[in-house]
Amino acid sequence: MGKTQMMLVTAVETLDEEKVVRLVKMGLQRGVDPLDIIEDVRHGMERVGNLYEQEKYYIADLIMASLIFQRVLTIIPIAQSKKGLKPQVVIGTVEGDIHDIGKNLTAGLLRARGVGVVDLGVDVSPQEFFNALQETGAKILGLSGLLTSSYEVMRKTVSALTDAGLRSEVQIMIGGLVNEDVQQHVGADHWIIDCAKGVELCQQILGMGVNTYTESAVNVI
Ligand code: B12
Structure with a gap:
Protein backbone atom coordinates (compact mmCIF):
# COMPACT_ATOMS: atom_id res chain seq x y z
CA MET A 1 0.00 0.00 0.00
CA ILE A 76 -17.30 10.95 -5.37
CA PRO A 77 -20.93 10.72 -6.47
CA ILE A 78 -21.94 7.80 -8.58
CA ALA A 79 -23.13 8.84 -12.04
CA GLN A 80 -26.82 9.52 -12.67
CA SER A 81 -28.83 6.34 -13.03
CA LYS A 82 -30.17 5.62 -16.43
CA LYS A 83 -33.95 5.87 -16.47
CA GLY A 84 -36.53 3.18 -17.23
CA LEU A 85 -34.25 0.20 -16.72
CA LYS A 86 -35.80 -3.27 -16.65
CA PRO A 87 -35.31 -4.84 -13.19
CA GLN A 88 -32.54 -7.41 -13.54
CA VAL A 89 -31.13 -7.52 -10.03
CA VAL A 90 -32.98 -7.72 -6.71
CA ILE A 91 -30.81 -6.53 -3.83
CA GLY A 92 -31.24 -5.96 -0.11
CA THR A 93 -29.69 -6.24 3.34
CA VAL A 94 -31.04 -9.35 5.03
CA GLU A 95 -33.43 -9.52 7.96
CA GLY A 96 -32.03 -8.30 11.28
CA ASP A 97 -29.21 -6.32 9.62
CA ILE A 98 -29.31 -2.58 8.90
CA HIS A 99 -25.82 -2.05 7.44
CA ASP A 100 -26.54 -0.53 4.05
CA ILE A 101 -23.58 1.55 2.91
CA GLY A 102 -21.99 -1.19 0.79
CA LYS A 103 -25.35 -2.37 -0.50
CA ASN A 104 -26.31 1.18 -1.56
CA LEU A 105 -22.97 1.61 -3.25
CA THR A 106 -23.45 -1.63 -5.17
CA ALA A 107 -27.00 -0.71 -6.23
CA GLY A 108 -25.84 2.75 -7.33
CA LEU A 109 -22.98 1.39 -9.39
CA LEU A 110 -25.22 -1.19 -11.03
CA ARG A 111 -27.71 1.48 -12.08
CA ALA A 112 -24.92 3.71 -13.31
CA ARG A 113 -23.76 0.82 -15.51
CA GLY A 114 -27.25 0.43 -16.97
CA VAL A 115 -28.37 -2.55 -14.88
CA GLY A 116 -31.93 -2.26 -13.50
CA VAL A 117 -32.07 -2.79 -9.72
CA VAL A 118 -34.89 -3.34 -7.27
CA ASP A 119 -33.45 -2.28 -3.92
CA LEU A 120 -35.56 -3.66 -1.08
CA GLY A 121 -33.64 -1.71 1.55
CA VAL A 122 -32.57 -3.18 4.89
CA ASP A 123 -33.97 -5.83 7.24
CA VAL A 124 -35.45 -7.76 4.31
CA SER A 125 -37.10 -11.13 5.02
CA PRO A 126 -36.69 -14.24 2.81
CA GLN A 127 -40.36 -13.87 1.81
CA GLU A 128 -39.83 -10.30 0.62
CA PHE A 129 -36.86 -11.38 -1.52
CA PHE A 130 -38.92 -14.23 -2.95
CA ASN A 131 -41.88 -11.95 -3.75
CA ALA A 132 -39.64 -9.40 -5.51
CA LEU A 133 -37.98 -12.10 -7.64
CA GLN A 134 -41.36 -13.49 -8.64
CA GLU A 135 -42.84 -10.09 -9.42
CA THR A 136 -39.88 -8.84 -11.47
CA GLY A 137 -38.51 -12.03 -13.01
CA ALA A 138 -35.00 -10.75 -12.12
CA LYS A 139 -32.30 -13.37 -12.66
CA ILE A 140 -29.81 -12.10 -10.06
CA LEU A 141 -30.27 -11.84 -6.31
CA GLY A 142 -27.81 -9.82 -4.22
CA LEU A 143 -27.86 -10.42 -0.47
CA SER A 144 -25.92 -8.05 1.75
CA GLY A 145 -25.01 -8.76 5.37
CA LEU A 146 -22.36 -7.66 7.84
CA LEU A 147 -23.46 -9.48 10.96
CA THR A 148 -22.60 -13.09 11.76
CA SER A 149 -26.31 -13.64 12.39
CA SER A 150 -26.99 -12.59 8.79
CA TYR A 151 -25.43 -15.76 7.41
CA GLU A 152 -28.26 -17.88 8.71
CA VAL A 153 -30.85 -15.52 7.23
CA MET A 154 -29.04 -15.68 3.90
CA ARG A 155 -29.12 -19.49 4.08
CA LYS A 156 -32.86 -19.43 4.84
CA THR A 157 -33.45 -17.09 1.90
CA VAL A 158 -31.65 -19.48 -0.47
CA SER A 159 -33.59 -22.43 1.02
CA ALA A 160 -36.88 -20.64 0.48
CA LEU A 161 -36.02 -20.21 -3.21
CA THR A 162 -35.02 -23.88 -3.48
CA ASP A 163 -38.28 -25.00 -1.84
CA ALA A 164 -40.27 -22.83 -4.25
CA GLY A 165 -38.43 -24.29 -7.28
CA LEU A 166 -36.90 -20.91 -8.15
CA ARG A 167 -33.28 -21.58 -7.18
CA SER A 168 -32.01 -22.81 -10.56
CA GLU A 169 -33.40 -19.71 -12.30
CA VAL A 170 -31.51 -17.22 -10.14
CA GLN A 171 -27.80 -16.48 -9.65
CA ILE A 172 -27.23 -15.54 -6.03
CA MET A 173 -24.37 -13.35 -4.86
CA ILE A 174 -23.65 -12.42 -1.28
CA GLY A 175 -21.72 -9.31 -0.21
CA GLY A 176 -20.62 -7.57 2.97
CA LEU A 177 -18.58 -9.42 5.61
CA VAL A 178 -18.54 -12.69 3.71
CA ASN A 179 -16.05 -15.28 2.46
CA GLU A 180 -16.01 -18.61 0.68
CA ASP A 181 -17.04 -20.55 3.81
CA VAL A 182 -20.07 -18.30 4.20
CA GLN A 183 -20.92 -18.79 0.53
CA GLN A 184 -20.79 -22.58 1.00
CA HIS A 185 -22.91 -22.41 4.14
CA VAL A 186 -25.47 -20.17 2.52
CA GLY A 187 -25.56 -22.07 -0.77
CA ALA A 188 -24.95 -18.93 -2.85
CA ASP A 189 -23.24 -18.91 -6.24
CA HIS A 190 -20.79 -16.07 -5.60
CA TRP A 191 -19.32 -14.04 -2.74
CA ILE A 192 -18.14 -10.47 -3.25
CA ILE A 193 -16.29 -7.96 -1.08
CA ASP A 194 -15.55 -5.43 -3.81
CA CYS A 195 -18.68 -3.94 -5.33
CA ALA A 196 -16.92 -3.10 -8.61
CA LYS A 197 -16.25 -6.82 -9.09
CA GLY A 198 -19.87 -7.58 -8.19
CA VAL A 199 -21.13 -5.17 -10.83
CA GLU A 200 -18.76 -6.68 -13.41
CA LEU A 201 -20.04 -10.15 -12.56
CA CYS A 202 -23.67 -9.03 -12.95
CA GLN A 203 -22.86 -7.57 -16.35
CA GLN A 204 -21.22 -10.83 -17.38
CA ILE A 205 -24.18 -12.91 -16.18
CA LEU A 206 -26.56 -10.62 -18.07
CA GLY A 207 -24.42 -10.81 -21.20
CA MET A 208 -23.65 -7.09 -21.18
CA GLY A 209 -20.31 -5.59 -22.23
CA VAL A 210 -18.01 -4.80 -19.35
CA ASN A 211 -16.17 -1.43 -19.45
CA THR A 212 -13.99 0.31 -16.94
CA TYR A 213 -15.95 2.04 -14.23
CA THR A 214 -13.97 5.20 -13.85
CA GLU A 215 -14.77 6.38 -17.35
CA SER A 216 -18.51 6.28 -17.13
CA ALA A 217 -19.78 4.87 -13.85
CA VAL A 218 -18.41 7.51 -11.56
CA ASN A 219 -18.55 11.27 -11.91
CA VAL A 220 -15.89 13.15 -10.08
CA ILE A 221 -16.71 16.67 -8.91
C1 B12 B 1 -20.51 1.61 9.89
C2 B12 B 1 -20.86 0.42 10.74
C3 B12 B 1 -22.10 0.46 11.41
C4 B12 B 1 -23.15 1.54 11.19
C5 B12 B 1 -23.91 1.19 9.88
C6 B12 B 1 -24.50 2.40 9.18
C7 B12 B 1 -25.13 2.01 7.86
N1 B12 B 1 -26.09 2.83 7.43
O1 B12 B 1 -24.81 1.04 7.23
C8 B12 B 1 -24.03 1.40 12.47
C9 B12 B 1 -23.50 2.36 13.52
C10 B12 B 1 -25.53 1.63 12.30
C11 B12 B 1 -23.71 -0.03 12.90
C12 B12 B 1 -24.51 -0.76 13.75
C13 B12 B 1 -24.15 -2.00 14.27
N2 B12 B 1 -23.00 -2.67 14.05
CO1 B12 B 1 -21.74 -2.17 12.66
N3 B12 B 1 -20.24 -1.72 11.62
C14 B12 B 1 -19.97 -0.69 10.84
C15 B12 B 1 -18.56 -0.84 10.22
C16 B12 B 1 -17.57 -0.02 11.05
C17 B12 B 1 -18.41 -0.44 8.77
C18 B12 B 1 -19.40 -1.08 7.78
C19 B12 B 1 -19.36 -0.36 6.45
O2 B12 B 1 -20.26 0.41 6.12
N4 B12 B 1 -18.27 -0.54 5.67
C20 B12 B 1 -18.06 0.16 4.39
C21 B12 B 1 -18.80 -0.56 3.25
C22 B12 B 1 -18.58 0.15 1.92
O3 B12 B 1 -18.26 -1.86 3.17
P1 B12 B 1 -19.18 -3.17 3.01
O4 B12 B 1 -20.46 -3.00 3.69
O5 B12 B 1 -18.33 -4.32 3.34
O6 B12 B 1 -19.51 -3.16 1.46
C23 B12 B 1 -18.55 -3.43 0.43
C24 B12 B 1 -18.57 -4.87 -0.06
O7 B12 B 1 -18.78 -5.79 0.98
C25 B12 B 1 -19.60 -4.87 -1.13
N5 B12 B 1 -20.98 -5.26 -0.81
C26 B12 B 1 -21.72 -5.02 0.30
N6 B12 B 1 -22.95 -5.54 0.15
C27 B12 B 1 -23.01 -6.11 -1.06
C28 B12 B 1 -24.04 -6.81 -1.71
C29 B12 B 1 -23.81 -7.33 -2.99
C30 B12 B 1 -24.90 -8.04 -3.67
C31 B12 B 1 -22.55 -7.14 -3.60
C32 B12 B 1 -22.29 -7.68 -4.95
C33 B12 B 1 -21.52 -6.45 -2.95
C34 B12 B 1 -21.77 -5.95 -1.70
O8 B12 B 1 -19.63 -3.54 -1.64
C35 B12 B 1 -19.02 -2.62 -0.76
C36 B12 B 1 -17.90 -1.87 -1.46
O9 B12 B 1 -17.00 -2.68 -2.10
C37 B12 B 1 -18.36 -2.41 10.39
C38 B12 B 1 -16.91 -2.87 10.42
C39 B12 B 1 -16.53 -3.70 9.19
N7 B12 B 1 -15.59 -4.58 9.35
O10 B12 B 1 -17.12 -3.62 8.14
C40 B12 B 1 -19.13 -2.67 11.70
C41 B12 B 1 -19.69 -4.07 12.01
C42 B12 B 1 -20.26 -4.70 10.77
N8 B12 B 1 -20.77 -3.78 12.96
C43 B12 B 1 -20.84 -4.62 13.92
C44 B12 B 1 -21.78 -4.58 14.99
C45 B12 B 1 -21.59 -5.59 16.13
C46 B12 B 1 -22.86 -3.68 14.98
C47 B12 B 1 -24.00 -3.59 16.00
C48 B12 B 1 -24.56 -4.95 16.49
C49 B12 B 1 -23.50 -2.74 17.19
C50 B12 B 1 -24.50 -2.60 18.34
N9 B12 B 1 -24.08 -3.08 19.50
O11 B12 B 1 -25.57 -2.09 18.20
C51 B12 B 1 -25.04 -2.77 15.21
C52 B12 B 1 -25.97 -3.71 14.40
C53 B12 B 1 -27.18 -3.05 13.85
C54 B12 B 1 -27.94 -4.00 12.95
N10 B12 B 1 -28.98 -4.64 13.46
O12 B12 B 1 -27.57 -4.18 11.81
C55 B12 B 1 -19.81 -5.74 13.80
C56 B12 B 1 -20.40 -7.06 13.34
C57 B12 B 1 -19.78 -8.22 14.06
C58 B12 B 1 -20.37 -9.53 13.68
N11 B12 B 1 -19.47 -10.42 13.30
O13 B12 B 1 -21.54 -9.77 13.70
C59 B12 B 1 -18.76 -5.08 12.83
C60 B12 B 1 -18.01 -6.07 11.94
C61 B12 B 1 -17.75 -4.32 13.73
C62 B12 B 1 -16.87 -5.27 14.52
N12 B12 B 1 -15.70 -5.65 14.01
O14 B12 B 1 -17.25 -5.64 15.61
N13 B12 B 1 -22.55 -0.46 12.34
Missing part, protein backbone atom coordinates in the same frame (compact mmCIF):
# COMPACT_ATOMS: atom_id res chain seq x y z
CA GLY A 2 1.35 3.47 -0.98
CA LYS A 3 2.03 6.22 1.55
CA THR A 4 -1.00 8.37 0.64
CA GLN A 5 -3.25 5.32 0.63
CA MET A 6 -1.96 4.40 4.08
CA MET A 7 -2.63 7.95 5.28
CA LEU A 8 -6.21 7.73 4.05
CA VAL A 9 -6.81 4.38 5.75
CA THR A 10 -5.36 5.79 8.99
CA ALA A 11 -7.39 9.01 8.72
CA VAL A 12 -10.58 6.94 8.49
CA GLU A 13 -9.41 4.71 11.35
CA THR A 14 -8.80 7.73 13.58
CA LEU A 15 -12.11 9.28 12.44
CA ASP A 16 -10.36 12.43 11.23
CA GLU A 17 -13.11 13.59 8.87
CA GLU A 18 -11.39 16.72 7.52
CA LYS A 19 -8.19 14.82 6.79
CA VAL A 20 -10.17 12.10 5.02
CA VAL A 21 -11.87 14.72 2.84
CA ARG A 22 -8.52 16.39 2.06
CA LEU A 23 -6.87 13.10 1.12
CA VAL A 24 -9.82 11.97 -1.02
CA LYS A 25 -9.77 15.26 -2.94
CA MET A 26 -6.01 15.01 -3.32
CA GLY A 27 -6.33 11.47 -4.67
CA LEU A 28 -8.94 12.56 -7.20
CA GLN A 29 -6.79 15.45 -8.34
CA ARG A 30 -3.91 13.05 -8.86
CA GLY A 31 -6.13 10.86 -11.02
CA VAL A 32 -6.50 7.91 -8.63
CA ASP A 33 -9.38 5.61 -9.60
CA PRO A 34 -12.36 6.74 -7.45
CA LEU A 35 -13.28 3.12 -6.77
CA ASP A 36 -9.78 2.49 -5.40
CA ILE A 37 -10.28 5.45 -3.08
CA ILE A 38 -13.59 3.97 -1.92
CA GLU A 39 -11.82 0.66 -1.30
CA ASP A 40 -9.26 2.43 0.93
CA VAL A 41 -12.03 4.10 2.91
CA ARG A 42 -13.72 0.70 3.30
CA HIS A 43 -10.44 -0.69 4.58
CA GLY A 44 -10.29 2.11 7.16
CA MET A 45 -13.85 1.30 8.26
CA GLU A 46 -12.83 -2.31 8.76
CA ARG A 47 -10.19 -1.05 11.20
CA VAL A 48 -12.80 1.07 12.99
CA GLY A 49 -14.84 -2.13 13.33
CA ASN A 50 -11.83 -3.96 14.79
CA LEU A 51 -11.30 -1.22 17.37
CA TYR A 52 -14.98 -1.47 18.28
CA GLU A 53 -14.59 -5.22 18.68
CA GLN A 54 -11.59 -4.62 20.98
CA GLU A 55 -13.79 -2.22 22.97
CA LYS A 56 -11.49 0.71 22.18
CA TYR A 57 -14.24 2.36 20.15
CA TYR A 58 -17.96 2.72 20.91
CA ILE A 59 -21.14 2.59 18.84
CA ALA A 60 -20.87 6.39 18.40
CA ASP A 61 -17.57 5.78 16.60
CA LEU A 62 -19.23 3.31 14.21
CA ILE A 63 -21.85 5.99 13.51
CA MET A 64 -19.10 8.56 12.95
CA ALA A 65 -17.36 6.20 10.51
CA SER A 66 -20.56 5.80 8.51
CA LEU A 67 -21.04 9.59 8.40
CA ILE A 68 -17.49 9.98 7.09
CA PHE A 69 -18.23 7.41 4.40
CA GLN A 70 -21.41 9.25 3.39
CA ARG A 71 -19.39 12.48 3.15
CA VAL A 72 -16.83 10.76 0.93
CA LEU A 73 -19.65 9.67 -1.36
CA THR A 74 -20.72 13.31 -1.76
CA ILE A 75 -17.26 14.02 -3.12
Whole structure:
Protein backbone atom coordinates (compact mmCIF):
# COMPACT_ATOMS: atom_id res chain seq x y z
CA MET A 1 0.00 0.00 0.00
CA GLY A 2 1.35 3.47 -0.98
CA LYS A 3 2.03 6.22 1.55
CA THR A 4 -1.00 8.37 0.64
CA GLN A 5 -3.25 5.32 0.63
CA MET A 6 -1.96 4.40 4.08
CA MET A 7 -2.63 7.95 5.28
CA LEU A 8 -6.21 7.73 4.05
CA VAL A 9 -6.81 4.38 5.75
CA THR A 10 -5.36 5.79 8.99
CA ALA A 11 -7.39 9.01 8.72
CA VAL A 12 -10.58 6.94 8.49
CA GLU A 13 -9.41 4.71 11.35
CA THR A 14 -8.80 7.73 13.58
CA LEU A 15 -12.11 9.28 12.44
CA ASP A 16 -10.36 12.43 11.23
CA GLU A 17 -13.11 13.59 8.87
CA GLU A 18 -11.39 16.72 7.52
CA LYS A 19 -8.19 14.82 6.79
CA VAL A 20 -10.17 12.10 5.02
CA VAL A 21 -11.87 14.72 2.84
CA ARG A 22 -8.52 16.39 2.06
CA LEU A 23 -6.87 13.10 1.12
CA VAL A 24 -9.82 11.97 -1.02
CA LYS A 25 -9.77 15.26 -2.94
CA MET A 26 -6.01 15.01 -3.32
CA GLY A 27 -6.33 11.47 -4.67
CA LEU A 28 -8.94 12.56 -7.20
CA GLN A 29 -6.79 15.45 -8.34
CA ARG A 30 -3.91 13.05 -8.86
CA GLY A 31 -6.13 10.86 -11.02
CA VAL A 32 -6.50 7.91 -8.63
CA ASP A 33 -9.38 5.61 -9.60
CA PRO A 34 -12.36 6.74 -7.45
CA LEU A 35 -13.28 3.12 -6.77
CA ASP A 36 -9.78 2.49 -5.40
CA ILE A 37 -10.28 5.45 -3.08
CA ILE A 38 -13.59 3.97 -1.92
CA GLU A 39 -11.82 0.66 -1.30
CA ASP A 40 -9.26 2.43 0.93
CA VAL A 41 -12.03 4.10 2.91
CA ARG A 42 -13.72 0.70 3.30
CA HIS A 43 -10.44 -0.69 4.58
CA GLY A 44 -10.29 2.11 7.16
CA MET A 45 -13.85 1.30 8.26
CA GLU A 46 -12.83 -2.31 8.76
CA ARG A 47 -10.19 -1.05 11.20
CA VAL A 48 -12.80 1.07 12.99
CA GLY A 49 -14.84 -2.13 13.33
CA ASN A 50 -11.83 -3.96 14.79
CA LEU A 51 -11.30 -1.22 17.37
CA TYR A 52 -14.98 -1.47 18.28
CA GLU A 53 -14.59 -5.22 18.68
CA GLN A 54 -11.59 -4.62 20.98
CA GLU A 55 -13.79 -2.22 22.97
CA LYS A 56 -11.49 0.71 22.18
CA TYR A 57 -14.24 2.36 20.15
CA TYR A 58 -17.96 2.72 20.91
CA ILE A 59 -21.14 2.59 18.84
CA ALA A 60 -20.87 6.39 18.40
CA ASP A 61 -17.57 5.78 16.60
CA LEU A 62 -19.23 3.31 14.21
CA ILE A 63 -21.85 5.99 13.51
CA MET A 64 -19.10 8.56 12.95
CA ALA A 65 -17.36 6.20 10.51
CA SER A 66 -20.56 5.80 8.51
CA LEU A 67 -21.04 9.59 8.40
CA ILE A 68 -17.49 9.98 7.09
CA PHE A 69 -18.23 7.41 4.40
CA GLN A 70 -21.41 9.25 3.39
CA ARG A 71 -19.39 12.48 3.15
CA VAL A 72 -16.83 10.76 0.93
CA LEU A 73 -19.65 9.67 -1.36
CA THR A 74 -20.72 13.31 -1.76
CA ILE A 75 -17.26 14.02 -3.12
CA ILE A 76 -17.30 10.95 -5.37
CA PRO A 77 -20.93 10.72 -6.47
CA ILE A 78 -21.94 7.80 -8.58
CA ALA A 79 -23.13 8.84 -12.04
CA GLN A 80 -26.82 9.52 -12.67
CA SER A 81 -28.83 6.34 -13.03
CA LYS A 82 -30.17 5.62 -16.43
CA LYS A 83 -33.95 5.87 -16.47
CA GLY A 84 -36.53 3.18 -17.23
CA LEU A 85 -34.25 0.20 -16.72
CA LYS A 86 -35.80 -3.27 -16.65
CA PRO A 87 -35.31 -4.84 -13.19
CA GLN A 88 -32.54 -7.41 -13.54
CA VAL A 89 -31.13 -7.52 -10.03
CA VAL A 90 -32.98 -7.72 -6.71
CA ILE A 91 -30.81 -6.53 -3.83
CA GLY A 92 -31.24 -5.96 -0.11
CA THR A 93 -29.69 -6.24 3.34
CA VAL A 94 -31.04 -9.35 5.03
CA GLU A 95 -33.43 -9.52 7.96
CA GLY A 96 -32.03 -8.30 11.28
CA ASP A 97 -29.21 -6.32 9.62
CA ILE A 98 -29.31 -2.58 8.90
CA HIS A 99 -25.82 -2.05 7.44
CA ASP A 100 -26.54 -0.53 4.05
CA ILE A 101 -23.58 1.55 2.91
CA GLY A 102 -21.99 -1.19 0.79
CA LYS A 103 -25.35 -2.37 -0.50
CA ASN A 104 -26.31 1.18 -1.56
CA LEU A 105 -22.97 1.61 -3.25
CA THR A 106 -23.45 -1.63 -5.17
CA ALA A 107 -27.00 -0.71 -6.23
CA GLY A 108 -25.84 2.75 -7.33
CA LEU A 109 -22.98 1.39 -9.39
CA LEU A 110 -25.22 -1.19 -11.03
CA ARG A 111 -27.71 1.48 -12.08
CA ALA A 112 -24.92 3.71 -13.31
CA ARG A 113 -23.76 0.82 -15.51
CA GLY A 114 -27.25 0.43 -16.97
CA VAL A 115 -28.37 -2.55 -14.88
CA GLY A 116 -31.93 -2.26 -13.50
CA VAL A 117 -32.07 -2.79 -9.72
CA VAL A 118 -34.89 -3.34 -7.27
CA ASP A 119 -33.45 -2.28 -3.92
CA LEU A 120 -35.56 -3.66 -1.08
CA GLY A 121 -33.64 -1.71 1.55
CA VAL A 122 -32.57 -3.18 4.89
CA ASP A 123 -33.97 -5.83 7.24
CA VAL A 124 -35.45 -7.76 4.31
CA SER A 125 -37.10 -11.13 5.02
CA PRO A 126 -36.69 -14.24 2.81
CA GLN A 127 -40.36 -13.87 1.81
CA GLU A 128 -39.83 -10.30 0.62
CA PHE A 129 -36.86 -11.38 -1.52
CA PHE A 130 -38.92 -14.23 -2.95
CA ASN A 131 -41.88 -11.95 -3.75
CA ALA A 132 -39.64 -9.40 -5.51
CA LEU A 133 -37.98 -12.10 -7.64
CA GLN A 134 -41.36 -13.49 -8.64
CA GLU A 135 -42.84 -10.09 -9.42
CA THR A 136 -39.88 -8.84 -11.47
CA GLY A 137 -38.51 -12.03 -13.01
CA ALA A 138 -35.00 -10.75 -12.12
CA LYS A 139 -32.30 -13.37 -12.66
CA ILE A 140 -29.81 -12.10 -10.06
CA LEU A 141 -30.27 -11.84 -6.31
CA GLY A 142 -27.81 -9.82 -4.22
CA LEU A 143 -27.86 -10.42 -0.47
CA SER A 144 -25.92 -8.05 1.75
CA GLY A 145 -25.01 -8.76 5.37
CA LEU A 146 -22.36 -7.66 7.84
CA LEU A 147 -23.46 -9.48 10.96
CA THR A 148 -22.60 -13.09 11.76
CA SER A 149 -26.31 -13.64 12.39
CA SER A 150 -26.99 -12.59 8.79
CA TYR A 151 -25.43 -15.76 7.41
CA GLU A 152 -28.26 -17.88 8.71
CA VAL A 153 -30.85 -15.52 7.23
CA MET A 154 -29.04 -15.68 3.90
CA ARG A 155 -29.12 -19.49 4.08
CA LYS A 156 -32.86 -19.43 4.84
CA THR A 157 -33.45 -17.09 1.90
CA VAL A 158 -31.65 -19.48 -0.47
CA SER A 159 -33.59 -22.43 1.02
CA ALA A 160 -36.88 -20.64 0.48
CA LEU A 161 -36.02 -20.21 -3.21
CA THR A 162 -35.02 -23.88 -3.48
CA ASP A 163 -38.28 -25.00 -1.84
CA ALA A 164 -40.27 -22.83 -4.25
CA GLY A 165 -38.43 -24.29 -7.28
CA LEU A 166 -36.90 -20.91 -8.15
CA ARG A 167 -33.28 -21.58 -7.18
CA SER A 168 -32.01 -22.81 -10.56
CA GLU A 169 -33.40 -19.71 -12.30
CA VAL A 170 -31.51 -17.22 -10.14
CA GLN A 171 -27.80 -16.48 -9.65
CA ILE A 172 -27.23 -15.54 -6.03
CA MET A 173 -24.37 -13.35 -4.86
CA ILE A 174 -23.65 -12.42 -1.28
CA GLY A 175 -21.72 -9.31 -0.21
CA GLY A 176 -20.62 -7.57 2.97
CA LEU A 177 -18.58 -9.42 5.61
CA VAL A 178 -18.54 -12.69 3.71
CA ASN A 179 -16.05 -15.28 2.46
CA GLU A 180 -16.01 -18.61 0.68
CA ASP A 181 -17.04 -20.55 3.81
CA VAL A 182 -20.07 -18.30 4.20
CA GLN A 183 -20.92 -18.79 0.53
CA GLN A 184 -20.79 -22.58 1.00
CA HIS A 185 -22.91 -22.41 4.14
CA VAL A 186 -25.47 -20.17 2.52
CA GLY A 187 -25.56 -22.07 -0.77
CA ALA A 188 -24.95 -18.93 -2.85
CA ASP A 189 -23.24 -18.91 -6.24
CA HIS A 190 -20.79 -16.07 -5.60
CA TRP A 191 -19.32 -14.04 -2.74
CA ILE A 192 -18.14 -10.47 -3.25
CA ILE A 193 -16.29 -7.96 -1.08
CA ASP A 194 -15.55 -5.43 -3.81
CA CYS A 195 -18.68 -3.94 -5.33
CA ALA A 196 -16.92 -3.10 -8.61
CA LYS A 197 -16.25 -6.82 -9.09
CA GLY A 198 -19.87 -7.58 -8.19
CA VAL A 199 -21.13 -5.17 -10.83
CA GLU A 200 -18.76 -6.68 -13.41
CA LEU A 201 -20.04 -10.15 -12.56
CA CYS A 202 -23.67 -9.03 -12.95
CA GLN A 203 -22.86 -7.57 -16.35
CA GLN A 204 -21.22 -10.83 -17.38
CA ILE A 205 -24.18 -12.91 -16.18
CA LEU A 206 -26.56 -10.62 -18.07
CA GLY A 207 -24.42 -10.81 -21.20
CA MET A 208 -23.65 -7.09 -21.18
CA GLY A 209 -20.31 -5.59 -22.23
CA VAL A 210 -18.01 -4.80 -19.35
CA ASN A 211 -16.17 -1.43 -19.45
CA THR A 212 -13.99 0.31 -16.94
CA TYR A 213 -15.95 2.04 -14.23
CA THR A 214 -13.97 5.20 -13.85
CA GLU A 215 -14.77 6.38 -17.35
CA SER A 216 -18.51 6.28 -17.13
CA ALA A 217 -19.78 4.87 -13.85
CA VAL A 218 -18.41 7.51 -11.56
CA ASN A 219 -18.55 11.27 -11.91
CA VAL A 220 -15.89 13.15 -10.08
CA ILE A 221 -16.71 16.67 -8.91
C1 B12 B 1 -20.51 1.61 9.89
C2 B12 B 1 -20.86 0.42 10.74
C3 B12 B 1 -22.10 0.46 11.41
C4 B12 B 1 -23.15 1.54 11.19
C5 B12 B 1 -23.91 1.19 9.88
C6 B12 B 1 -24.50 2.40 9.18
C7 B12 B 1 -25.13 2.01 7.86
N1 B12 B 1 -26.09 2.83 7.43
O1 B12 B 1 -24.81 1.04 7.23
C8 B12 B 1 -24.03 1.40 12.47
C9 B12 B 1 -23.50 2.36 13.52
C10 B12 B 1 -25.53 1.63 12.30
C11 B12 B 1 -23.71 -0.03 12.90
C12 B12 B 1 -24.51 -0.76 13.75
C13 B12 B 1 -24.15 -2.00 14.27
N2 B12 B 1 -23.00 -2.67 14.05
CO1 B12 B 1 -21.74 -2.17 12.66
N3 B12 B 1 -20.24 -1.72 11.62
C14 B12 B 1 -19.97 -0.69 10.84
C15 B12 B 1 -18.56 -0.84 10.22
C16 B12 B 1 -17.57 -0.02 11.05
C17 B12 B 1 -18.41 -0.44 8.77
C18 B12 B 1 -19.40 -1.08 7.78
C19 B12 B 1 -19.36 -0.36 6.45
O2 B12 B 1 -20.26 0.41 6.12
N4 B12 B 1 -18.27 -0.54 5.67
C20 B12 B 1 -18.06 0.16 4.39
C21 B12 B 1 -18.80 -0.56 3.25
C22 B12 B 1 -18.58 0.15 1.92
O3 B12 B 1 -18.26 -1.86 3.17
P1 B12 B 1 -19.18 -3.17 3.01
O4 B12 B 1 -20.46 -3.00 3.69
O5 B12 B 1 -18.33 -4.32 3.34
O6 B12 B 1 -19.51 -3.16 1.46
C23 B12 B 1 -18.55 -3.43 0.43
C24 B12 B 1 -18.57 -4.87 -0.06
O7 B12 B 1 -18.78 -5.79 0.98
C25 B12 B 1 -19.60 -4.87 -1.13
N5 B12 B 1 -20.98 -5.26 -0.81
C26 B12 B 1 -21.72 -5.02 0.30
N6 B12 B 1 -22.95 -5.54 0.15
C27 B12 B 1 -23.01 -6.11 -1.06
C28 B12 B 1 -24.04 -6.81 -1.71
C29 B12 B 1 -23.81 -7.33 -2.99
C30 B12 B 1 -24.90 -8.04 -3.67
C31 B12 B 1 -22.55 -7.14 -3.60
C32 B12 B 1 -22.29 -7.68 -4.95
C33 B12 B 1 -21.52 -6.45 -2.95
C34 B12 B 1 -21.77 -5.95 -1.70
O8 B12 B 1 -19.63 -3.54 -1.64
C35 B12 B 1 -19.02 -2.62 -0.76
C36 B12 B 1 -17.90 -1.87 -1.46
O9 B12 B 1 -17.00 -2.68 -2.10
C37 B12 B 1 -18.36 -2.41 10.39
C38 B12 B 1 -16.91 -2.87 10.42
C39 B12 B 1 -16.53 -3.70 9.19
N7 B12 B 1 -15.59 -4.58 9.35
O10 B12 B 1 -17.12 -3.62 8.14
C40 B12 B 1 -19.13 -2.67 11.70
C41 B12 B 1 -19.69 -4.07 12.01
C42 B12 B 1 -20.26 -4.70 10.77
N8 B12 B 1 -20.77 -3.78 12.96
C43 B12 B 1 -20.84 -4.62 13.92
C44 B12 B 1 -21.78 -4.58 14.99
C45 B12 B 1 -21.59 -5.59 16.13
C46 B12 B 1 -22.86 -3.68 14.98
C47 B12 B 1 -24.00 -3.59 16.00
C48 B12 B 1 -24.56 -4.95 16.49
C49 B12 B 1 -23.50 -2.74 17.19
C50 B12 B 1 -24.50 -2.60 18.34
N9 B12 B 1 -24.08 -3.08 19.50
O11 B12 B 1 -25.57 -2.09 18.20
C51 B12 B 1 -25.04 -2.77 15.21
C52 B12 B 1 -25.97 -3.71 14.40
C53 B12 B 1 -27.18 -3.05 13.85
C54 B12 B 1 -27.94 -4.00 12.95
N10 B12 B 1 -28.98 -4.64 13.46
O12 B12 B 1 -27.57 -4.18 11.81
C55 B12 B 1 -19.81 -5.74 13.80
C56 B12 B 1 -20.40 -7.06 13.34
C57 B12 B 1 -19.78 -8.22 14.06
C58 B12 B 1 -20.37 -9.53 13.68
N11 B12 B 1 -19.47 -10.42 13.30
O13 B12 B 1 -21.54 -9.77 13.70
C59 B12 B 1 -18.76 -5.08 12.83
C60 B12 B 1 -18.01 -6.07 11.94
C61 B12 B 1 -17.75 -4.32 13.73
C62 B12 B 1 -16.87 -5.27 14.52
N12 B12 B 1 -15.70 -5.65 14.01
O14 B12 B 1 -17.25 -5.64 15.61
N13 B12 B 1 -22.55 -0.46 12.34
